[in-house]
Amino acid sequence: MNTADVLTEILRLSRDKNEGAEELLDGGPGVPRQGAMDTDEILIGLVQALYPRKPYCLVENWTIFNVDVTEEELNKIHAAGQLPMILFAHNVRFDSERRFDVGDWMRSTFATSFEEGFLFETRNTIYVLKGLGHEKSATLKTVLSFF
Numbered sequence: 129m130n131t132a133d134v135l136t137e138i139l140r141l142s143r144d145k146n147e148g149a150e151e152l153l154d155g156g157p158g159v160p161r162q163g164a165m166d167t168d169e170i171l172i173g174l175v176q177a178l179y180p181r182k183p184y185c186l187v188e189n190w191t192i193f194n195v196d197v198t199e200e201e202l203n204k205i206h207a208a209g210q211l212p213m214i215l216f217a218h219n220v221r222f223d224s225e226r227r228f229d230v231g232d233w234m235r236s237t238f239a240t241s242f243e244e245g246f247l248f249e250t251r252n253t254i255y256v257l258k259g260l261g262h263e264k265s266a267t268l269k270t271v272l273s274f275f
Contacts, residue, residue, distance in 0.1 A: 158191060158264025163257035164246040168221060171256050175247070183225040184254040187217035187234065190261035192248065193271045195238075201268075210238035214271050215248050215255055225253075235271075 164171055168186055175184045195212040197205065205212050215236040220228040228234055241249040248255040 158262035161192070161257075161261050161263050162245070163188075163190065163259050163261050165259070168258075171258065172222070175254050175256055178247070179249075179254050182249075182254050183223075183252065184256060185223045185225075185228065185234065186221040186256045186258055187215075187219060188221055188258045188261075189218035190255075190257050191216050192242075192257075192261070192263045194263065194265045195268045195271060196265055197268065205238060208238075210240055210251075211242070212268075213239040213242060213248075214268075215239070215250075215257075216271070217255070217257075217261075221258065 166174075171186060172184075193214045193216065195214060197212050202212060216234070218233050220230060220232045220234055222230065236248065236253070236255060237250050239248055240251055241247075243249070246257040248257055
């Protein structure tokens with residue numbers, strides 16, 4: 129499955145905006161996780177040094193969703209070079225491409241890597257997870273329909 133097929137499936141699953149909201153809320157916030165604790169300036173310097181040509185976004189108050197998928201779906205996600213993980217953040221601190229304003233919320237596409245416990249990479253962006261966050265499992269339909 130290529131990226132276009134994955135995105136088509138995501139759009140198909142996200143048509144009903146409210147279905148599944150209770151599933152996310154009933155499970156609580158998830159397992160607490162610690163992101164980077166450095167200053168924004170240090171984190172920006174780090175991400176620019178590690179990924180000099182890739183856009184980046186610093187976020188706070190975040191949750192990593194480990195998406196529950198079938199073995200077949202997992203094979204398709206892996207075939208597209210991705211992982212069954214999606215990031216949601218309530219607070220964008222800085223976006224190098226100015227796609228988001230400071231204070232906006234964001235939801236990523238599937239991860240391609242997750243390094244050092246705070247560098248969440250997708251095909252197009254490095255998300256730098258700052259401060260405390262959470263990790264939890266949910267279905268793709270739930271993650272996409274709630275946010």
